[in-house]
Amino acid sequence: MNYKCPCCGFYTFKEKAGGSYDICPVCFWEDDMIQLENMYTENQLVKIAKRENNKKRNYLVVNKIQGKHIPVIPSKAFAMFKELAELLKKEYFNERLLLVGFAETATAIGASVASFLNCNYIQTTREQVSNVEYLFFSETHSHATEQKLVKDDIDAVIDKIDRIVFIEDEVTTGNTIRNIIDILEDTYQKGIKFSVASLLNGMSREAEQNYQAKSIQMHYLVKTNHAEYEKKAEKYKGDGFYYKEEDYKEEAFQLNLDEWIQNHCITCSGYLNARRIVNSKGYEDSCALLWEQIKNKLLLRERRILVLGTEEFMYPALYVALQIEKEIGCKCDSESEVRFHATTRSPIIVSREQEYPFHERYQLKSLYDKKRTTYLYDLKDYERVIVITDAPADEKEGLYSLLLALRKSGNQKIDIVRWC
Numbered sequence: 020m021n022y023k024c025p026c027c028g029f030y031t032f033k034e035k036a037g038g039s040y041d042i043c044p045v046c047f048w049e050d051d052m053i054q055l056e057n058m059y060t061e062n063q064l065v066k067i068a069k070r071e072n073n074k075k076r077n078y079l080v081v082n083k084i085q086g087k088h089i090p091v092i093p094s095k096a097f098a099m100f101k102e103l104a105e106l107l108k109k110e111y112f113n114e115r116l117l118l119v120g121f122a123e124t125a126t127a128i129g130a131s132v133a134s135f136l137n138c139n140y141i142q143t144t145r146e147q148v149s150n151v152e153y154l155f156f157s158e159t160h161s162h163a164t165e166q167k168l169v170k171d172d173i174d175a176v177i178d179k180i181d182r183i184v185f186i187e188d189e190v191t192t193g194n195t196i197r198n199i200i201d202i203l204e205d206t207y208q209k210g211i212k213f214s215v216a217s218l219l220n221g222m223s224r225e226a227e228q229n230y231q232a233k234s235i236q237m238h239y240l241v242k243t244n245h246a247e248y249e250k251k252a253e254k255y256k257g258d259g260f261y262y263k264e265e266d267y268k269e270e271a272f273q274l275n276l277d278e279w280i281q282n283h284c285i286t287c288s289g290y291l292n293a294r295r296i297v298n299s300k301g302y303e304d305s306c307a308l309l310w311e312q313i314k315n316k317l318l319l320r321e322r323r324i325l326v327l328g329t330e331e332f333m334y335p336a337l338y339v340a341l342q343i344e345k346e347i348g349c350k351c352d353s354e355s356e357v358r359f360h361a362t363t364r365s366p367i368i369v370s371r372e373q374e375y376p377f378h379e380r381y382q383l384k385s386l387y388d389k390k391r392t393t394y395l396y397d398l399k400d401y402e403r404v405i406v407i408t409d410a411p412a413d414e415k416e417g418l419y420s421l422l423l424a425l426r427k428s429g430n431q432k433i434d435i436v437r438w439c
């Protein structure tokens with residue numbers, strides 16, 4: 020009889036995991052007691068969803084704690100990001116690091132890890148940044164393949180750092196990061212050291228060997244086994260609830276949208292844009308200032324509060340959600356009422372099967388570009404919803420659709436916080 024690997028869930032161990040130092044032949048996890056006591060597991064973190072009309076990769080790896088597609092408890096997300104930061108702290112305590120977080124899902128992870136390590140941080144972006152040159156690279160499997168990094172900022176720090184660490188929610192083939200590394204090496208022609216730190220790593224042994232051959236170091240919390248993901252995604256029926264803008268008409272009749280926005284929108288100062296390099300301490304200080312303003316202006320008395328980020332703008336909203344959670348004093352899952360997630364460009368099917376991660380999908384116009392479609396999944400009704408965004412104020416249609424979707428899902432008390 021074989022025993023389950025606590026990391027990937029396959030029955031690969033001859034004895035029950037408990038410090039044997041045996042290595043799992045599927046995910047290469049080593050049975051070490053210290054790891055066992057502190058570890059996150061694939062079963063605990065991962066759910067598989069199905070991407071809509073994506074022939075290159077039909078599945079999406081959804082992390083249940085991270086805070087992007089699924090509403091999460093903010094402190095749990097931060098605790099997991101801290102674990103990732105600890106791995107890097109041990110390894111690179113005497114190096115000067117630049118951390119790069121990948122848009123859109125990994126931007127809050129990247130900023131949090133940078134904050135724990137107190138180093139410089141920049142995120143990749145799919146938005147426009149004025150008056151800069153970019154390094155373009157491609158995320159070929161994705162719903163939005165074009166990615167960019169502000170070149171002017173990399174130029175400014177490239178001679179002052181020892182290593183670039185790419186922060187990801189998950190690495191599947193490792194190709195996206197290889198693309199940007201190739202571009203950085205071509206552009207700067209110098210011996211930059213590279214590492215990748217991700218919550219999840221599903222690279223094959225061959226892909227890992229390619230990284231090792233290029234001396235790209237890999238760090239992760241959980242090794243994932245993608246062997247069954249494609250099949251698993253395929254079997255979901257896609258029979259969930261899909262709401263489109265025409266379904267929000269009833270809510271639209273009840274509201275004068277412009278007047279509503281005027282009355283429910285606050286503007287906060289001190290904005291820092293992490294699409295440009297930021298010092299993580301300065302970024303955190305600016306988020307703290309954002310929280311102070313929100314606290315003073317909104318006078319929060321509710322216990323069931325949702326904080327929403329928008330697309331690749333996530334860390335400041337997650338930071339504020341954490342402060343609200345602390346303020347309310349939520350200590351454990353059953354009491355905690357504060358949740359965080361974000362609008363996303365990812366088109367994912369929704370399905371009624373209970374184990375499937377998404378059951379309802381609200382289609383929206385993007386707050387950044389009304390021609391772009393975005394989504395919110397599994398909206399519940401809360402006592403209060405706080406949307407925090409750095410989207411331009413003149414792009415109103417996205418905000419209208421978000422507001423109407425929130426009302427459709429039973430939310431009445433909604434605040435919009437613009438950070439600029």
Ligand SMILES: O=P(O)(O)OC[C@H]1O[C@H](OP(=O)(O)OP(=O)(O)O)[C@H](O)[C@@H]1O
Pocket residue numbers: 079121122123124125158160161162187188189190191192193194195196365
């Ligand atoms: O190792 P690779 O094969 O290159 O794949 C990894 C990428 O795939 C996922 O992005 P996803 O397409 O889910 O969307 P996102 O980039 O908007 O987060 C993930 O966030 C990584 O960025």
